[in-house]
Amino acid sequence: MSDSLSGRLLIAGPSLGDPNFDRTIVYLLDHGPEGALGVVINRSTDLDVADTVLSWATVAPPPAVLFSGGPVEAGVLVGLARVRDPIVCPGWSSVEHDVGTVDLAMDPGAIVAGVEAARLFAGYAGWGPGQLDDEIAGGAWFVVEAEPGDLFTAEPEHLWGTVLRRNQDHVALAAGNPSWN
Numbered sequence: 001m002s003d004s005l006s007g008r009l010l011i012a013g014p015s016l017g018d019p020n021f022d023r024t025i026v027y028l029l030d031h032g033p034e035g036a037l038g039v040v041i042n043r044s045t046d047l048d049v050a051d052t053v054l055s056w057a058t059v060a061p062p063p064a065v066l067f068s069g070g071p072v073e074a075g076v077l078v079g080l081a082r083v084r085d086p087i088v089c090p091g092w093s094s095v096e097h098d099v100g101t102v103d104l105a106m107d108p109g110a111i112v113a114g115v116e117a118a119r120l121f122a123g124y125a126g127w128g129p130g131q132l133d134d135e136i137a138g139g140a141w142f143v144v145e146a147e148p149g150d151l152f153t154a155e156p157e158h159l160w161g162t163v164l165r166r167n168q169d170h171v172a173l174a175a176g177n178p179s180w181n
Contacts, residue, residue, distance in 0.1 A: 035127050
């Protein structure tokens with residue numbers, strides 16, 4: 001694939017065969033010739049953000065818990081935030097317009113772009129050069145546009161079904177199984 005898929009959602013397909021991604025939605029943070037990186041946005045944990053990085057609890061939308069971002073480096077925290085003013089500034093790096101990654105070592109109030117909401121993820125999903133493109137071509141993932149409410153939904157446990165229903169024609173056709181969704 002020549003175009004970057006950064007800022008898009010990946011829906012795990014039935015042929016993926018990796019239990020780490022069963023019924024997951026991944027938000028792609030970066031995608032290019034060197035590989036791809038994303039976070040699973042629909043796997044919340046029981047660990048409160050306030051117990052993890054207290055300063056970020058004030059901007060964590062419900063459920064204000066840590067999310068399991070993927071099987072790679074589960075001890076690493078990744079911050080994803082929506083800002084009021086998507087300007088270039090220390091502590092925030094745009095992925096798609098007003099959504100980007102944040103430096104969790106900073107206080108959210110110190111980020112000039114103005115953090116509206118933030119999610120914290122333990123670990124991430126990663127692919128080597130060409131690996132994700134091959135998986136997509138093989139039908140393991142379905143690529144769809146993210147909608148504003150997807151990344152910070154109050155009901156992450158329902159997100160997989162919500163995104164499938166919203167894209168049912170495209171995904172069902174690609175899956176070759178209308179009953180799958």
